[in-house]
Amino acid sequence: MTIPAPTRTLNVAMLGCGTVGSQVARLILGQADDLAARTGAHLNLVSIAVVNAHKARPGIDKSLFTTDSQALVERTDLDIIIEVMGGVEGTRELVAEALGRGTSVVTANKALLAAHGAELTTIAHEHGADLYYEAAVAGAIPIIRPLRESLVGDEITLVIGIVNGTTNYILDQMTSHGADYADALAEAQRLGYAEADPTADVEGYDAAAKAAILATLAFHTSVHFDQVYCEGISQLTAADVTAVGRLGFVLKLLAVAQLAEDDQISVRVHPVILPQSHPLASVGGAYNAIFVESRAAGRLMFMGPGAGGEPTASAVMGDLVTVARNRVRGVAGPAPTSYTDRVVATMGDTECSYYLSFEVADRPGVLAQAASVFGSHGVSLHTVSQIPGDEGDPGRDVPSATLAIMTHRTREHVIRDCVKELEGSPFLRGRVRLLRVEGVK
Ligand SMILES: NC(=O)c1ccc[n+]([C@@H]2O[C@H](COP(=O)([O-])OP(=O)(O)OC[C@H]3O[C@@H](n4cnc5c(N)ncnc54)[C@H](OP(=O)(O)O)[C@@H]3O)[C@@H](O)[C@H]2O)c1
Incomplete structure (x- = not known):
């Protein structure tokens, strides 16, 4: 032709x-x-x-x-x-x-x-x-046009993804090589994956900007950067990565835009633990990947190089x-709409599953006492594992153990109340480590 x-x-x-x-x-x-x-x-x-x-x-x-x-x-x-x-x-x-x-x-x-x-x-x-x-x-990943055009006749319920290659590379190094956060960051900088000032990447601001754009398109509601809850990876340790790895999970920094049952939307960036079987769990190095769920299409995955000239x-x-x-x-393309004007939920009102780990005195009845804290706040537990500690410090007469608890979905303010109560309990040693979980029903 x-x-x-x-x-x-x-x-x-x-x-x-x-x-x-x-x-x-x-x-x-x-x-x-x-x-x-x-x-x-x-x-x-x-x-x-x-x-x-x-x-x-x-x-x-x-x-x-x-x-x-x-x-x-x-x-x-x-x-x-x-x-x-x-x-x-x-x-x-x-x-x-x-x-x-x-x-x-x-x-x-x-x-x-x-x-x-x-x-x-x-x-x-x-x-x-x-x-x-x-x-x-x-x-390079086509994701804006699929949200803006291909899926515009469907109802999107979830957009969740790895949208920052720098943090994905760092977490990948921590997972695969047991590297500490500081060493993994230094390696990323040496290879040109992280900037000399890595703040925008490691504190999640870059991913938060992308989360605002994705949520705006997915939910037909204008979402501003300031409405995105944002927590980076700089507080994560090699011990966190090892502990979740033992339970069959990996740590990723994810951007999440989710439609809740009450029609509010939650837009957030924070470290997430994912089951190793989740499609996003195996996305390594500086790659990006975005997973979309919608009512009619079901589950879709987009993956590829997320940066580079x-x-x-x-x-x-x-x-x-x-x-x-x-x-x-002589026309202009379809403009994104914001007609639904949905409320962006605060993090406290957002529902997630949680992983909590904390050290306790290893003596009879402590597990039941810890479980009752969750029960009294109406939080249902998904799994409870006990990791035995050492035989006890010489200065302590009772040895310690670590409890790793995964909850079913509950609002963040409820889980924070549980953490407060646990941290005031006599059986607790140290602080409670709290991480959010995705991909577990
Ligand atoms: N790099 C990536 O992998 C990537 C990926 C996705 C999106 N982006 C986005 O793409 C955009 C460009 O990124 P980049 O990495 O290409 O940046 P870059 O390498 O720093 O290039 C910026 C360019 O803009 C010019 N410039 C800066 N301020 C200017 C001003 N006030 N007036 C006129 N020109 C100005 C610079 O001029 P000189 O050359 O004379 O200094 C340079 O040519 C950013 O918004 C970035 O977020 C980048």
């Missing part, structure tokens, strides 16, 4: 030309004929805003670079802007300006969307522009082609 030569040209500009942007620019320039055939228009890369216009960027003509990003977004001849410069304040104004002028925007910027997605979506909609952001969550550029290019096709047809 012969494809007619496109008669139309679409002007494309870029904000940023770093790890992701340089790959995107090379793909636009290097695949011009294929892109024209797929979109029905020549994609003409007209300008790229950067900080340093003199930096060597092989394969990209120097004349394309500018340091004036404001003048770039104000150009009246643009059809599409690709925002791959990152940042929130400053970037938000530039993207809003572009959308307000009817220029469609493709972005990879999760932080921007998690903080200002609702406002930018509205501006795009009011001005007939597209705002696409497949690359903002889980790099080329994989992320693939997702940006997919959006670029889609937005270009929309432009050629």
Whole structure:
């Protein structure tokens, strides 16, 4: 079949030309004929805003670079802007300006969307522009479009996934090699998987931004970054990993967006213990994977490289082609909706299963006393294991044992009351270790 030569040209500009942007620019320039055939228009890369216009960027003509990003977004001849410069304040104004002028925007910027997605979506909609952001969550993995389009006729009940490769690599090292958190982080930094300042990754903020975006699309409710409960991995120890491993579980940092029976939604990022048989448990290294449950489709799993210049550029290019096709047809794509306006539950009101481990005096009746704490709060226990300790410290006359308890689902505020009561009990030695569990009925 012969494809007619496109008669139309679409002007494309870029904000940023770093790890992701340089790959995107090379793909636009290097695949011009294929892109024209797929979109029905020549994609003409007209300008790229950067900080340093003199930096060597092989394969990209120097004349394309500018340091004036404001003048770039104000150009009246643009059809599409690709925002791959990152940042929130400053970037938000530039993207809003572009959308307000009817220029469609493709972005990879999760932080921007998690903080200002609702406002930018509205501006795009009011001005007939597209705002696409497949690359903002889980790099190359198609997950935004499945939520926004493929599954939009279904009712999604759960989105749960590994959306941060850095923390997955660190936890994988701790699990497979028994490494301590600090050593695993240092190794991740040496290999370039973690930044010199790893805070955004290890404290869960990066994953929380992605959780806000996923929840917004899955539940048709606008979820802001500040509404996401967030707990990172920096407090986890090799002992935690070993203890849960003995019970047949693995530790992962997960983003969870869940629809509860009362129609509230819970959006959170925290360490989770998963049965080794769970599909997410075997996702190792810097890979990402997202598991979706919906009423009609059932269970779906998406997996692949969650970051890196080329994989992320693939997702940006997919959006670029889609937005270009929309432009050629003179339409904008479907905007995400927020009509359900569901309440985002507090962590205290969220229901989970829990794993608690604590050291107790190993003497008759202690197990029953510990179990009665849960019973008195109406918490039903799934499993109770006792791990014998040493024969006792020389200074103690009674040896100790560790109790590892897994509960059925209960609200977090109830389990916190149990922890408080346990920590005030005379049989307890030390603190209670509390972790949340997924994948156990
Ligand atoms: N890297 C990944 O694997 C990945 C994965 C998914 C999503 N993302 C997202 O993609 C975006 C870009 O990430 P990246 O890793 O490509 O970043 P990067 O390597 O740091 O590149 C940033 C680019 O933006 C330019 N820039 C920064 N501030 C600017 C400003 N005020 N005006 C004009 N240009 C400016 C920089 O110019 P100079 O080159 O002159 O310094 C650079 O070219 C971020 O939102 C990130 O979260 C990245």
